[in-house]
Amino acid sequence: MNDTVKYVLDEGRIPKAWYNIAADLPTPPAPVLHPGTKQPVGPADLEPLFPMSLILQEVSTEREIEIPGPVRDIYRQWRPSPLFRARRLEKALQTPAKIYYKYEGVSPAGSHKPNTAVAQAFYNKEAGIRKITTETGAGQWGSALAFAGALFGIEIKVYMVRVSYDQKPYRRALMETYGAKCIASPSSETNSGRAILEKNKNHPGSLGIAISEAVEVAATHDDTKYALGSVLNHVLMHQTIVGQEAMAQLEMAGDYPDIIVGCTGGGSNFAGIAFPFIGAQLRGGRKLRVIAIEPAACPSLTRGKFAYDFGDTAHLTPLVKMHTLGSTFTPPGFHAGGLRYHGMAPLVSHALDLGLIEAKAYKQVECFSAGVQFARAEGIVPAPEANHAVKGAIDEALRCKTEGKSKVILFNLCGHGHFDMQAYIDYFGGKLTDQSYAESELAMALAGLPSVPAPA
Numbered sequence: 482m483n484d485t486v487k488y489v490l491d492e493g494r495i496p497k498a499w500y501n502i503a504a505d506l507p508t509p510p511a512p513v514l515h516p517g518t519k520q521p522v523g524p525a526d527l528e529p530l531f532p533m534s535l536i537l538q539e540v541s542t543e544r545e546i547e548i549p550g551p552v553r554d555i556y557r558q559w560r561p562s563p564l565f566r567a568r569r570l571e572k573a574l575q576t577p578a579k580i581y582y583k584y585e586g587v588s589p590a591g592s593h594k595p596n597t598a599v600a601q602a603f604y605n606k607e608a609g610i611r612k613i614t615t616e617t618g619a620g621q622w623g624s625a626l627a628f629a630g631a632l633f634g635i636e637i638k639v640y641m642v643r644v645s646y647d648q649k650p651y652r653r654a655l656m657e658t659y660g661a662k663c664i665a666s667p668s669s670e671t672n673s674g675r676a677i678l679e680k681n682k683n684h685p686g687s688l689g690i691a692i693s694e695a696v697e698v699a700a701t702h703d704d705t706k707y708a709l710g711s712v713l714n715h716v717l718m719h720q721t722i723v724g725q726e727a728m729a730q731l732e733m734a735g736d737y738p739d740i741i742v743g744c745t746g747g748g749s750n751f752a753g754i755a756f757p758f759i760g761a762q763l764r765g766g767r768k769l770r771v772i773a774i775e776p777a778a779c780p781s782l783t784r785g786k787f788a789y790d791f792g793d794t795a796h797l798t799p800l801v802k803m804h805t806l807g808s809t810f811t812p813p814g815f816h817a818g819g820l821r822y823h824g825m826a827p828l829v830s831h832a833l834d835l836g837l838i839e840a841k842a843y844k845q846v847e848c849f850s851a852g853v854q855f856a857r858a859e860g861i862v863p864a865p866e867a868n869h870a871v872k873g874a875i876d877e878a879l880r881c882k883t884e885g886k887s888k889v890i891l892f893n894l895c896g897h898g899h900f901d902m903q904a905y906i907d908y909f910g911g912k913l914t915d916q917s918y919a920e921s922e923l924a925m926a927l928a929g930l931p932s933v934p935a936p937a
């Protein structure tokens with residue numbers, strides 16, 4: 482019994498509903514504010530950007546929201562995703578802990594992102610939308626939405642952060658294979674992009690700038706909406722299919738997690754695996770430790786302020802209360818592109834504030850080292866983002882060894898690294914370094930946080 486063990490549910494056990502943690506939280510998260518009036522927004526304020534069905538999910542407090550039939554039909558192509566017991570990794574670590582991982586790399590785009598991309602494309606199609614704009618960093622979200630757009634016949638336009646556009650041609654090619662249009666951001670197509678290019682025509686771009694461009698285009702075209710791949714409540718909710726499946730699979734294995742680990746960029750894969758378990762705990766179920774792992778070079782949960790901030794650089798988005806490094810903060814160019822965002826999902830931020838989760842920051846070299854150890858034991862090469870979760874799980878397993886305790890650890894292996902092999906080449910060539918930001922830059926970005934009136 483020294484091999485990896487796989488737990489797979491039958492198709493019939495794909496969850497019928499997404500789980501909404503808003504129904505179980507002891508206090509609601511802070512309201513979303515209008516960027517101009519700084520008063521709470523109503524559903525109508527968000528209509529230029531999103532179809533009403535998704536806006537209603539965003540503000541819903543219903544515990545369960547039914548997954549539409551056509552979405553479940555598409556999910557069936559790769560869901561339920563497998564849950565593995567990492568017996569060979571346990572052996573390599575000589576830990577008494579049991580390590581389980583949920584593998585989301587089996588989706589067509591290679592990560593958890595299609596779980597929400599397919600849902601968002603479905604609701605946009607239902608609302609008669611013909612085009613969707615979005616942003617992408619490393620290209621995972623862009624390729625997931627491009628895939629979903631192809632299935633529903635929606636035109637997808639992706640503003641891709643300039644550095645990634647130049648450095649990661651394969652993700653771009655994948656988006657184009659699915660039929661999407663990919664544009665380097667900052668671009669000369671939008672006011673937000675032109676304003677940046679006027680100051681610096683070689684600007685490397687950032688997620689905040691790419692969001693501004695995509696939002697601007699959606700807000701100014703009637704047949705076009707915008708889609709976000711993380712951060713928002715409805716996105717986190719779509720990802721809860723991961724945790725719900727894991728719960729049923731662990732039941733097959735006769736286990737329940739003591740510790741859950743996930744990496745956090747905007748917070749969606751982490752929330753996806755953790756929220757169903759946190760919800761069970763809030764309803765009187767077993768207590769567990771839930772650990773969010775973020776990059777030390779972009780540490781919103783461990784170094785950011787819990788405050789109202791904009792989601793983008795041009796300040797077109799509503800204000801949300803979240804752990805943020807400031808919307809003008811530009812993280813250094815480390816390889817886990819999906820984790821280079823200045824803010825954190827309001828629901829994940831609120832959960833940290835309530836003490837329901839913990840947060841830790843790791844440097845990139847130690848994460849790659851953990852990822853390589855994982856690949857050599859389990860055979861799957863994790864995405865650079867997922868390496869953060871791997872490192873977090875390994876550290877907990879080693880702690881179990883020191884303390885002589887056998888705990889059950891569950892982590893989300895949110896994507897494979899097949900498009901990120903250059904990062905591994907750099908790691909093996911000793912070219913990967915632990916970059917850090919200037920403290921002065923962080924202080925300046927935090928000083929620039931918008932002021933909002935005290936709640937009425």
Ligand SMILES: *Cc1c(COP(=O)(O)O)cnc(C)c1O
Pocket residue numbers: 592593594621622710711712744745746747748749750751819820864866867895896897
């Ligand atoms: C996008 C992405 C992330 C970061 O986004 P979250 O919303 O925090 O999950 C992490 N891992 C992978 C593989 C991604 O594609």
